[in-house]
Amino acid sequence: MREKSLFQPIRLLFIILALALIYTQVIRCGYYSKLSKDNAIRIIPIEGPRGAIFDRKGVLLVSDRISFNVAVVYQELMNREKLIRLLVNTLEIERKDVENAIEKAAGRPYAPAAIADDIGRDKAFILEEEGFDVRGLVIQTRPMRDYLYKNTAAHILGYLSEISEAELEIGKKYGYRAKDLIGRDGIEKYYDSYLSGVDGGIQIQVDNRGRLVRTLGMKEPVSGKNLHLTIDIDLQSVCDKALEDKRGAIIVMDPNTGEVLALASSPGFDPNVFVRPEGSAERVRLVKDKKLFPLLDRAISGIYQPGSVFKIVVAMTALDMNRIGRQTRFNCTGSFILGTGKFACWKEGGHGEQNVVDALMNSCNVFFYNAGRALGIDNIEAGAKRFGFGKATGIDLPNEVKGIVPGRSWKRIVKKDSWYEGDTVNLAIGQGYILATPIQVLEMISIVANNGKRVKPYIVKRIDNSDVTPAPRHDLNFSKNAMKCVRDGLYKVVNAENGTGKRARPEGVAVGGKTGTAENPGGITHAWFSGFAPIENAKLSLVVFLEHGGKGGMEPSEIAKEIFTAAKSKGYL
Amino acid sequence: MIFDKRLVKDFDKTLLALVFIICIGGLFILYSATQVKNLPFVESYIFRQISWIALAAVLLLVMINISYQKFIDISYALYAINVTLLALVLILGRERLGAQRWFAIGDFAFQPSEFTKISFILVLASIIGSKRVDLRYARALILPLISLAVPFVLVLLQPDLGTALLLIPIFFVMMYVGGARVKHLVILALSGLAAMPFFWHFLRDYQKQRLLVFLNPNVDPLGAGYTIIQSKIAVGSGGLIGKGWLAGTQNQLNFLPERHTDFIFSVIGEEWGLFGALVLILLFFLIVSRSLDIAGSTNDMYGKLVAVGIVTLLTLQVVINIAMTIGFMPVVGIPLPLVSYGGSSMLTSFIAIALLLNIGMRRSRF
Numbered sequence: 001m002r003e004k005s006l007f008q009p010i011r012l013l014f015i016i017l018a019l020a021l022i023y024t025q026v027i028r029c030g031y032y033s034k035l036s037k038d039n040a041i042r043i044i045p046i047e048g049p050r051g052a053i054f055d056r057k058g059v060l061l062v063s064d065r066i067s068f069n070v071a072v073v074y075q076e077l078m079n080r081e082k083l084i085r086l087l088v089n090t091l092e093i094e095r096k097d098v099e100n101a102i103e104k105a106a107g108r109p110y111a112p113a114a115i116a117d118d119i120g121r122d123k124a125f126i127l128e129e130e131g132f133d134v135r136g137l138v139i140q141t142r143p144m145r146d147y148l149y150k151n152t153a154a155h156i157l158g159y160l161s162e163i164s165e166a167e168l169e170i171g172k173k174y175g176y177r178a179k180d181l182i183g184r185d186g187i188e189k190y191y192d193s194y195l196s197g198v199d200g201g202i203q204i205q206v207d208n209r210g211r212l213v214r215t216l217g218m219k220e221p222v223s224g225k226n227l228h229l230t231i232d233i234d235l236q237s238v239c240d241k242a243l244e245d246k247r248g249a250i251i252v253m254d255p256n257t258g259e260v261l262a263l264a265s266s267p268g269f270d271p272n273v274f275v276r277p278e279g280s281a282e283r284v285r286l287v288k289d290k291k292l293f294p295l296l297d298r299a300i301s302g303i304y305q306p307g308s309v310f311k312i313v314v315a316m317t318a319l320d321m322n323r324i325g326r327q328t329r330f331n332c333t334g335s336f337i338l339g340t341g342k343f344a345c346w347k348e349g350g351h352g353e354q355n356v357v358d359a360l361m362n363s364c365n366v367f368f369y370n371a372g373r374a375l376g377i378d379n380i381e382a383g384a385k386r387f388g389f390g391k392a393t394g395i396d397l398p399n400e401v402k403g404i405v406p407g408r409s410w411k412r413i414v415k416k417d418s419w420y421e422g423d424t425v426n427l428a429i430g431q432g433y434i435l436a437t438p439i440q441v442l443e444m445i446s447i448v449a450n451n452g453k454r455v456k457p458y459i460v461k462r463i464d465n466s467d468v469t470p471a472p473r474h475d476l477n478f479s480k481n482a483m484k485c486v487r488d489g490l491y492k493v494v495n496a497e498n499g500t501g502k503r504a505r506p507e508g509v510a511v512g513g514k515t516g517t518a519e520n521p522g523g524i525t526h527a528w529f530s531g532f533a534p535i536e537n538a539k540l541s542l543v544v545f546l547e548h549g550g551k552g553g554m555e556p557s558e559i560a561k562e563i564f565t566a567a568k569s570k571g572y573l
Numbered sequence: 574m575i576f577d578k579r580l581v582k583d584f585d586k587t588l589l590a591l592v593f594i595i596c597i598g599g600l601f602i603l604y605s606a607t608q609v610k611n612l613p614f615v616e617s618y619i620f621r622q623i624s625w626i627a628l629a630a631v632l633l634l635v636m637i638n639i640s641y642q643k644f645i646d647i648s649y650a651l652y653a654i655n656v657t658l659l660a661l662v663l664i665l666g667r668e669r670l671g672a673q674r675w676f677a678i679g680d681f682a683f684q685p686s687e688f689t690k691i692s693f694i695l696v697l698a699s700i701i702g703s704k705r706v707d708l709r710y711a712r713a714l715i716l717p718l719i720s721l722a723v724p725f726v727l728v729l730l731q732p733d734l735g736t737a738l739l740l741i742p743i744f745f746v747m748m749y750v751g752g753a754r755v756k757h758l759v760i761l762a763l764s765g766l767a768a769m770p771f772f773w774h775f776l777r778d779y780q781k782q783r784l785l786v787f788l789n790p791n792v793d794p795l796g797a798g799y800t801i802i803q804s805k806i807a808v809g810s811g812g813l814i815g816k817g818w819l820a821g822t823q824n825q826l827n828f829l830p831e832r833h834t835d836f837i838f839s840v841i842g843e844e845w846g847l848f849g850a851l852v853l854i855l856l857f858f859l860i861v862s863r864s865l866d867i868a869g870s871t872n873d874m875y876g877k878l879v880a881v882g883i884v885t886l887l888t889l890q891v892v893i894n895i896a897m898t899i900g901f902m903p904v905v906g907i908p909l910p911l912v913s914y915g916g917s918s919m920l921t922s923f924i925a926i927a928l929l930l931n932i933g934m935r936r937s938r939f
Contacts, residue, residue: 001869002749002750002752003750003865003868003869003877003880003881004869006746006750006865006868006881006884006885007862007865010861010862010865010884010888011858011862013888013892014854014857014858014861014888014892017854017891017892017895017896018851018854020896020899020901021808021842021847021850021851021854021895021899022847024805024808024809024842024899025808025809025811025812025813025842025846025847025850026812026813026847028809029809029810029811029812029813031809032805032806032807032808032809032810033809033810033812035806035809035810036806036807036809036810036822036823039803039806039822039823039826039828040822040823040826040828205822205826206826207826207827207828208826208827208828213826
């Protein structure tokens with residue numbers, strides 16, 4: 001009767017089976033339910049288009065256009081050979097690249113894996129047509145950033161690139177996702193939170209091949225905000241063109257409001273290469289170029305000795321503090337002796353007796369050596385800071401630097417040395433330790449242009465439909481006499497028969513300005529011209545800076561003339 | 574055909590009813606697992622399965638009219654035919670999923686290894702039941718062992734590890750009930766275990782893979798582990814009452830491979846939940862325990878041996894099949910009796926039931 005003893009073990013087996021089922025379907029139910037949902041429910045993100053960027057007249061500068069990308073869904077592949085041949089022939093790409101991409105796709109067989117990006121509308125249509133029976137081939141569309149003017153205004157606009165892992169950690173709570181493009185420089189970076197859209201998505205149910213079964217829900221994407229700049233793209237083009245094949249920066253601004261009409265830096269780059277797949281080689285070149293630094297915005301991030309344009313600060317401060325008067329004269333013999341040192345004027349033989357107006361016109365060093373000594377370092381330092389040197393202007397662009405205004409305590413802390421009279425003499429002509437950005441020089445000339453008010457430069461005028469309120473102007477309260485003397489000097493720089501900046505004189509409009517030729521450790525001098533027009537009720541101020549560009553009275557002045565002429569023809573003067 | 578009154582009295586109607594309840598439930602779940610839009614009914618799996626059930630029912634009716642003793646009498650012949658077919662299928666058979674198990678006869682695939690379970694039970698009952706061997710002596714184990722070894726090796730070569738391994742517990746249970754000494758059986762079992770590493774070398778790569786995947790399905794989630802992961806998800810997400818008939822996402826959205834055959838239970842678990850699953854195993858338990866009653870009620874040693882062989886077969890098929898769908902056992906190709914799609918499996922299950930009914934009907938004769 002041994003068969004009777006089989007009942008207990010059999011019953012035990014069934015009980016264990018029932019317990020295993022209870023474990024799976026009750027205790028582990030939540031876990032498996034989630035996996036089941038993950039299996040079948042997918043979110044297909046729809047990118048919220050990034051805001052467009054317009055110039056001051058409403059000309060479109062940057063927008064999102066549709067790009068066509070080719071991808072394969074590995075598990076749907078049927079005729080691999082046919083697909084490869086179709087892609088190789090249509091896209092003219094290497095067979096090996098396609099094969100590698102397909103191998104990679106095997107890792108996530110249900111997800112479309114990229115083969116080629118931005119293939120162009122025509123090729124996309126050819127693939128759609130010829131590939132209708134090739135399973136696994138997918139043509140996806142996604143918005144792609146398009147910089148319509150390529151290199152023009154590149155440093156203002158900046159560029160985009162994929163979010164890094166570290167940034168993603170921080171950005172997650174603000175809705176950034178992996179592979180998102182974020183602004184890396186310029187307006188794209190500074191206004192990233194306004195420009196970037198909010199991604200939406202469709203929730204769909206899929207089958208085991210990832211094919212859509214039904215749509216469960218939809219969240220509309222939200223577009224980013226459009227930006228309207230203070231820039232005039234035509235004037236900007238003139239500036240960018242003037243800098244072609246040179247190193248330097250040009251900024252043009254309305255000195256009354258701070259609206260920047262043009263801001264150019266050279267060498268430049270085409271922001272499109274950062275979003276286009278074929279731009280990768282160029283991208284590497286731009287980032288790796290440690291000689292020319294094409295990505296550097298010299299207008300706000302480059303610091304240089306201002307040279308003679310700084311004489312404006314010394315003249316204005318000395319006059320304002322009554323250390324010199326309009327009639328105060330210093331005799332220039334071509335050099336200046338201080339103790340055992342000899343400081344030269346740029347003109348051999350000297351300028352003779354000079355008052356402040358003539359000294360500005362001639363850019364006489366000896367006059368300013370004397371004026372500088374009359375002021376003393378502490379007053380020069382304070383005067384420079386009053387004009388905005390040593391401090392960022394606060395323009396709405398990233399990476400602005402503040403430069404250096406040297407002084408006694410600065411030298412003690414940084415150079416571990418005391419301040420010497422020779423340093424003062426050097427500083428009085430914008431040489432030595434002082435370093436300034438072109439936009440600080442522009443800020444300085446604008447204060448003279450608008451009779452003593454500091455304005456904050458800005459680039460974005462309007463975000464969607466709301467105007468940006470400009471920062472309030474700040475009156476620096478220079479004495480009328482000081483202002484008049486300096487302005488007379490600057491007028492003569494350009495308009496006198498032998499003014500140092502006479503090459504900047506355009507037809508039909510009176511310009512005031514100052515040239516600068518700055519000695520620097522790099523060898524060839526930096527060349528500056530900074531000016532404004534018209535001389536009364538100025539509407540425009542500008543700075544032209546050429547890195548190792550020779551003499552300020554030569555090329556920079558000529559470029560300034562060109563820009564004034566162009567601005568006049570466009571109605572800004 | 575006229576039945577003896579006693580035969581009618583001892584006919585286990587409940588057992589037959591249980592079988593048909595499972596079959597009908599199985600058809601519903603098969604419908605859910607295989608529904609395809611716009612497919613004519615006659616081409617559907619469900620139509621084929623109904624045809625198989627009908628054919629199997631006719632076979633059952635014929636078989637219970639013939640005393641099971643007749644099958645014992647011809648068991649050597651059946652066994653010989655079956656062994657020949659197993660040998661032939663290795664040479665001529667059709668390969669599917671890396672295994673050579675099927676004969677194609679017209680549209681139908683015929684799988685001789687399914688019938689091996691029955692012919693082996695019959696021949697082993699015949700050997701043990703005859704007075705030719707006295708199981709108290711160790712040497713009497715030789716003939717039964719040979720009868721096991723021949724089909725075991727042939728089925729293993731196909732390779733159909735699941736079916737081959739099923740034969741072993743059937744052998745031990747029948748030997749035990751037939752009166753073999755426990756000491757002998759234990760020694761036999763231990764020497765078998767000792768030989769296992771040796772057998773590892775005979776396994777095909779996909780079988781080794783399956784065993785490794787059982788230990789950790791995530792080693793190959795999109796390959797060998799895919800089925801078991803998806804099956805566990807299906808059953809587990811079914812919960813207490815299931816997602817509803819035709820509403821299982823794992824099933825309807827095609828995430829479950831092989832769901833109409835070996836993994837049909839995943840669909841039951843997903844769509845009918847724990848409730849449906851427990852009802853099903855309760856029904857199977859009732860069948861098995863009634864079969865055990867039949868084994869206990871007959872005085873005929875042959876009948877008793879066949880009955881316990883079949884009880885072991887059914888129990889293990891149900892337990893192994895369900896346990897493998899929820900990842901408690903490695904994936905071996907064993908269908909769920911009466912539910913999984915497949916003619917050979919359905920016929921074999923009905924033959925087993927027919928033999929049980931047959932033994933029950935004729936128990937008083939002895």
